[in-house]
Amino acid sequence: MTERLCQLSGGEALSCGPSLLKKGMEKGSSKIVDLESIERLSLRGANLTKALMAFSCKGIYYPRVLSVNRLLESVIKVIGQTAGIDIKIKTELSQEVAEIIGDDGQLYQTIMNLCLNACEAMPEGGTMTVKTAEVKPEEGFFMVHPGLRKGRYVSISVSDTGGGMDAETTEHIFEPFFTTHSLAERPGLGLSMVSSVVEGHGGCIDVESETGKGSTFTIYLPAAREKKREATPEQVVTLKGNETIMIVDNDKDFRKSTARWLNELGYAVLETQSGEDALHLLEDKKDDIDIVLLNMLMEGLSGEETFMKMRDMVPGLAVIICTGYSIDNGARQLLAEGARDFIQKPFEHDSLARKIRQVLDNH
Ligand SMILES: Nc1ncnc2c1ncn2[C@@H]1O[C@H](COP(=O)(O)OP(=O)(O)O)[C@@H](O)[C@H]1O
Ligand SMILES: [Mg+2]
Structure with missing residues (x-):
């Protein structure tokens, strides 16, 4: 099939x-x-x-040992900037939680989708709570989810205080194309992607929801068997790096000044002036480009189209979206599709460098 x-x-x-x-x-x-x-x-x-x-098709599952808390922290940082001010974000991340083995890009996108849905469920504002815990499920859990490996799991839950769902809706939410938002602009694929990623990681997802009372989505992922890494002392924040960054932007002055400054930090920079050029360069240098800084508003191929095509060529490619506005629908949709962060122009060079390091270090 x-x-x-x-x-x-x-x-x-x-x-x-x-x-x-x-x-x-x-x-x-x-x-x-x-x-x-x-x-x-x-x-x-x-x-x-x-x-x-x-x-x-593309064999894009790149498993690594991951810290769920770090992954969540980076999603929440981005969500914190995109959610309206009426949405309060609470985190309860257990420091005892085991690491997991998984694909950070896929899991980032999965958690991002749950958080975006939670925010969308609270148009009038509310509280989103994100929790992690390590759990040793009882027999009953494995009877409900017979395919799962016995042992310890890490749970990640995203709760909201929004409108919730009735039983009939809950039954359909994981189906591809199911959406209660306007059909024209919504693919309704968020949760079907979430469930296939979670399944691909040997885990499962539970939903608790009641109309008027909000929803809680909980993902269970198998804990890695190896011992937890010792807590590292406060990491020294460095803005430097030696990776390769592709800048895709029509604005020559912006490209030049950003490139010069990133070069000074040690990065190699490739500049392209349009989505079309970026795709050609990516085709040639697939294995060399570590991260892309992509402008949303461009003549010719838009940032959105360029992102989709780049993702088809190099699934899991790390992309930071650059917008002239604060987060808008287009940029939000790209975060749901797997873009790793966004930055609003004009920005301080240091904040771009911090985002680049954070994305690369979590990648
Ligand atoms: N936190 C939530 N609260 C209420 N409804 C939700 C929540 N998350 C998902 N849903 C419901 O599930 C549907 C499918 O979600 P999803 O697959 O992400 O597609 P989309 O967000 O594009 O509609 C949504 O349209 C909504 O009706
Ligand atoms: Mg969604």
Whole structure:
């Protein structure tokens, strides 16, 4: 099944049929309405195909020993900047929690999706609470989840005080394309991605929710068997590095000044002036580029389109989005799709360098 999906060239072929048929038909006719629904569904099909390809075809599972708390801290830092001021973020991260083995990019995106959903569930404000704990589940847990390895687990839970869900909705939330938001702009793939990543990591996910009372999503991931690393003394923050950064931005002055300054810190910098150029360069230097600083507003391919195409070429590529505005819907959607951070222009050079180090060190 996976192989067949991989052959479907991203579903583009599926989505152009209805638009061709629509030509010459009367506006508002029932046939047009039907074709429009088919078109919407096939566009969403294209998105699903892409998401599935990213998960399954390209062998992008890069397991490492990871600290769940560090991963959460970096998600929360970004969420803290994107959530409205009416949303309070509480964290209860157990310092005793074991490490896990997993793909940090996938898990980052998973936790990011849960947090974005929690924030979206509280348009009037509220509290999001993120907790970690180490648990030794009882027999009953393994009866409900028979495929799971016996032993210790790390739990990550994201709770909100939003509107919650009724039982009927809860039953469908992990299905691809299920969304209660407007269909046109929402792929409704967040939670189906979350559940396939969690499953791929040998874990499971539980949901508790009640209408009017908020929701709690809890992920369980198998604890790594090896001993916990000794707590390291306060790490010295360094802004320097020797990795390769690609800057994608139309603005020559911005590129030059940022590149000069990153060079001084020790980084190698590749400059490209458009999404198209960035894709060509990435094709050539896939293995050399460690991180991308991508502008959202560009002529030609937009930042959003460039991001999607780059992600198809190099799944798991670390990308920091650069916007002229504070976080907007486009940038938020890219965080849900796996971008690692965002920075608003104009910015202090030091804050960019700190973000770059943080993303690279967690990568
Ligand atoms: N924390 C939450 N509170 C209430 N409803 C939620 C929450 N998280 C997810 N949902 C429901 O699950 C649906 C599917 O979520 P998701 O797969 O992330 O897609 P999307 O966010 O694009 O709608 C949402 O549309 C919403 O109805
Ligand atoms: Mg979502």
